[in-house]
Amino acid sequence: MHKQQLIDCHERIKPFIHNTPVLTSRLIDEMAGAHLFFKCENFQRMGAFKMRGAANAIMQLSDEQKKNGVVTHSSGNFAQALSLSAQSLGVKAYIVMPSSAPQVKKDAVKGYGGILIECEPTLAARERESDRIVNEHGATFIHPSNNDHVILGQGTACKELLELYPDLDYVVTPVGGGGLIAGTALAAYYFGNDCKVIGGEPFEVDDAYRSLQSGKIETNTTTNTIADGLKTQLGDRNFPIIQKHVEEIVRVTEEEIIAAMRLIWERLKIVCEPSSAVALAAIFKKKDELSGKKIGVIISGGNVDISALPF
Template identity: 50%
Template sequence: MADPVPSLADIANARERIAPHVHVTPVYHSELLDTYTGARVHFKCENLQKVGAFKARGASNAVFSLSAEEAARGVATHSSGNHGAALAMAARRRGIPAHIVMPANAPSVKQDAVAAYGGLVISCEPTLAAREATLERVVAGTGAHVVHPYADPRVIAGQGTVALEILEQVPDLDVIVVPVGGGGLLSGVALAVKHLRPEVEVVAAEPEGADDAFRSFGLGELQPSVAPKTIADGLLAGLGALNFTLIQQYVDTILTVTDANIVAAMRLQWTRLKTVVEPSGAVSFAALLEHPERFRGRLVVTVISGGNLDLDRLPW
């Protein structure tokens, strides 16, 4: 991809490129959950995606975009879980090695998933500086091609394919609610939606204990993520610069939610929607529970971004 900023055409091309490697995920609806918010709520179930998260889309697009020469050296990244598993899966499908740097405190279920897909897990201290330094050493020793978890135009384009499916599955929607951590999913979805259906509102949802995107959006300048603390472990990453540029251009607003409402949303989705949702994946529905006045009477699609979590450490 010559242009560092992805386009709608890049997202369309990504959809065709990754079609053999990912699922078209379903949209669920529950009339009972409508009553909790006063909205007509539909759920885009990326928890039912390959590797249990939307990350399969961006990782597959990046891996299958590589030239044969680039791919031969393998791929590398740092990840707290879902992106690492997705990159390992895509690399295995292409027959190349994947080196995944993971913080030592990453959930064991996510470390195990990376290994199960054939990825080589390299442990490091749980800081961004340690992750980046370890990744540099891995790349220096292997020559592997780096696929960033979110600040990569190929990854953003792949994640944007979620929006193409949503607009076909729920054509009369009013609002899309998307979780935000590093911003790969949000920036890709927002770009696609505003090019195809500019009247649809794009709302981001973020844990209040990891609110750098909320602060950045409000202040109009990228803010650092400082000691984030939230049950939504997949949303701890700081917002990427490229992602922030796209978010400023295409996102309508960012809302924050408490961990208590994340757990409440997660519990309702488990018990009423009958689907396994991880805390990060429940953040979008939590926004409707915490800010019902913004969504009342509207047709809303919330993106369940993933369903990977340690079943021995449920938050209830």
Template identity: 65%
Template sequence: MDKQTLHNTRARILPYVHNTPIFTSHLLDDMSGAKLYFKCENFQKMGAFKMRGAVNAILQLSTEQQERGVVTHSSGNFAQALSLAAKILNVPAYIVMPDNAPKVKSEAVVGYGGNITLCAATIAAREAAAAKIVAERGATFIHPSNNLNVILGNATVGMELLQAHPNLQMIVSPVGGGGLIAGTALSSHFFGVDCKTIGGEPKVVDDAYRSMQTGQIEKNEVSHTIADGLRTQLGDINFPIIQQYVDHIICVEEQEIIQAMKLLWERLKIVVEPSSAVAFAAVLKNRDYFKDQHVAIILSGGNVDLETIKFS
């Protein structure tokens, strides 16, 4: 791993993704005590950073592999990202989804041209369904977060931040499966000047926080956080990167996530997912730590079901 690998990744995916805008707000600076830079991946294609990793993973396949297609199991943004990336690159995409996934999610995948295979809502069932597609079609399995090419694609978020603001002292990323924060940590390490990578994680699914403490990948017993993109756990490819390059992880309560999300909607006038608000909540909760620092916050996506969201 070196700078050039990351430069090559950025050049590779550049024609297919947006260099998303970075928003600032005097009012949110005053509230937090820090100078904040919000990286708006809610404006990324298909509405989340996941597009970057999906494009990079497909582009790293051989022509033969691309012809046989790609497979993933996800009911969230990566399913949509892989479907859209595959469509743009003219590659078949097979998406394994649990049969209890919200209709709006499966419709989005179909809208982007993905081929859905439904399975029972267990890890064993989805892994079996994906393995079957790999065996039958020769398609390549792309994990949503525990895949080095996905991680490298995700690293371009931090690269764009540091290109625009080389003086950043901290980048705060939400932590779910670990793919975004691992990529972010690589970008801070290779392109920042003493720039720390810090994670924000919901307290009720604090597996990454505990994994950093114990030195092994921990699991969650429950998954009932509003930040539905962060219910997953770390993997053996991203965890070593996180251990080496992430400074620390801050856990936040559900109510803090909702309050942070409301502030982002009200003050920045943008729609972001609960998962996006976790990183901002971590900053608001630790005012003294972030005081007077130049802090980037990655707003990871904007795909939310408006009919179910409640602020009151």
């Protein structure tokens, strides 16, 4: 994927997304010993960066494909992103969700006009239902993170950040399915000035960390983390980009994630989900090496159940 594709993608999706604000905190800077610039994708439409990739992926379809609709399987933010993007573009969206997904997320999908199909909470069941919809309705399957158009879309958040602060030394993102960090790494490579990308990942789901060590895509046997958006694994489209352009992946504990999340709520006065706090937790973990650096932080989303906060 080259620079012009990222530029074209950004121009294409601009009418359908927000150019989200960047916040700073002198207190957090003092604690981190560095200068942090928080790109607030919790203020994005539907509350997360995933709106960017979803919009781009749908806009790249042919008229015939648009007529037959799109389908994805997701228990969270991509389900909402694809529903809202499809609604904005006048396309039908079939959303396969595990029956165990939070009711608030199911309601959000319906509220954005998505056609909800529930299934057993296993990956096999999700894929089976998605395949059925592809076969029955001719819908196009769009993967939440392992899709070139989605990856490019997610990279536009970092592109916007670098347009404001072109001299960042690092950009840090959380790592789940790998779409955000892959897109961010491409944007940093093409638009940064020797800007390095670091990923944050919970110890409880450290498949990306292990994948970079082993050179092949690893899986998780357990997903016991508060960072519910990061339970998915890398794919064959984003993993090579991560191998080539990501400096390292830093693992953090559940306690560190919660402490970072609380700090963001208290000091930046914004609602962020646990997955977003993983990036800040990773910066604190690398404090000595990042001392005095200018660091962009992608706050990936703010879709959190406020009746079940960890603090």
